[in-house]
Amino acid sequence: MEMITCDLCAKPFATTGPKICPRCMKRLDAVYEKARAFMRDNPDESLDVIRLADQISEDVRDLEMLVQMGRFDRDVSGPAVEDRRKKQLLEELRKNLSEKSGEGKKYVSYGEERYGKR
Structure with missing residues (x-):
């Protein structure tokens, strides 16, 4: 001590x-x-x-x-915080769009894993 x-x-x-x-x-x-x-x-x-x-x-x-x-959270707002939130949302949107379009596909079905692509 x-x-x-x-x-x-x-x-x-x-x-x-x-x-x-x-x-x-x-x-x-x-x-x-x-x-x-x-x-x-x-x-x-x-x-x-x-x-x-x-x-x-x-x-x-x-x-x-x-x-x-850390027993209470701060609810901070302002231009800098709003800009950061917008950037985070745009990054998440881009990530989701790229995953749906086939880019960066992480999911492989059981059949593809077992027997390969047709």
């Missing part, structure tokens, strides 16, 4: 795992449950970390840490 400082409270502690002390982790678990319950009860609200922290009366840093830990 190594001694590191907690990312939230900056107190040293021994760990082999996360960089958050057990006391802060317990607090984060409580914040997570509170935030999850709020989002479940209000599914139509569009929230960011700051507004969610205000709604549940918790520290923004705790919610940001939960996002960094």
Whole structure:
């Protein structure tokens, strides 16, 4: 085990795992449950970390840490994200079209495998 400082409270502690002390982790678990319950009860609200922290009366840093830990997903949008999504869709479309047209055919029927092509 190594001694590191907690990312939230900056107190040293021994760990082999996360960089958050057990006391802060317990607090984060409580914040997570509170935030999850709020989002479940209000599914139509569009929230960011700051507004969610205000709604549940918790520290923004705790919610940001939960996002960094991957406990909440970010719904990111913008021109760069939309361009990347369009490129991914076009690549997938091209791949599907090439497979259907016979290029890059990966499927071989049992008969072709066993007896060859006619």
